[in-house]
Amino acid sequence: xxxxxxxxxxxxxxxxxxxxxxxxxxxxxxxxxxxxxxxxxxxxxxxxxxxxxxxxxxxxxxxxxxxxxxxxxxxxxxxxxxxxxxxxxxxxxxxxxxxxxxxxxxxxxxxxxxxxxxxxxxxxx
Numbered sequence: 472x473x474x475x476x477x478x479x480x481x482x483x484x485x486x487x488x489x490x491x492x493x494x495x496x497x498x499x500x501x502x503x504x505x506x507x508x509x510x511x512x513x514x515x516x517x518x519x520x521x522x523x524x525x526x527x528x529x530x531x532x533x534x535x536x537x538x539x540x541x542x543x544x545x546x547x548x549x550x551x552x553x554x555x556x557x558x559x560x561x562x563x564x565x566x567x568x569x570x571x572x573x574x575x576x577x578x579x580x581x582x583x584x585x586x587x588x589x590x591x592x593x594x595x596x
Contacts, residue, residue: 508547517541520585522578522594534564535578535595537571537585544569552588559584 518541526533537556540549546566553571557564560580564573573581578595585592 508545516591517589518543519591519593522581522592524576524578524595525572532574533576534572534574535576535581537573537581538569540569540571555588556581556584 519539520537520541521539523536523538524533525536544552546569549566549569549571553564553566553573556571556573560573560575560577562574562577564571566572582592582596
């Protein structure tokens with residue numbers, strides 16, 4: 472079996488650099504980029520959310536889950552809401568899908584913060 476003839480590249484000679492590899496490309500005719508996330512909603516009625524307390528598979532630790540968020544909420548808005556809830560309660564938490572988990576048993580603080588944001592809150596008291 473013989474090796475196929477391969478073109479050898481001389482690495483010591485002066486070759487054109489890679490300084491402007493895309494200089495010859497035209498930008499016209501390209502599609503627009505992705506949409507920017509929607510602007511935050513105005514104060515007022517934002518919809519209804521529900522709260523539930525869970526302890527299963529958490530070593531006996533309680534978390535309060537905010538679920539059934541309105542479908543018009545963008546994932547970025549859900550992340551920002553979770554951040555505000557964590558800060559208001561002074562605890563950790565996470566977003567899983569369209570649910571927000573806040574560590575600890577503090578449904579009153581979470582309810583007060585959500586109502587101040589303009590949500591109608593149902594579930595545990």
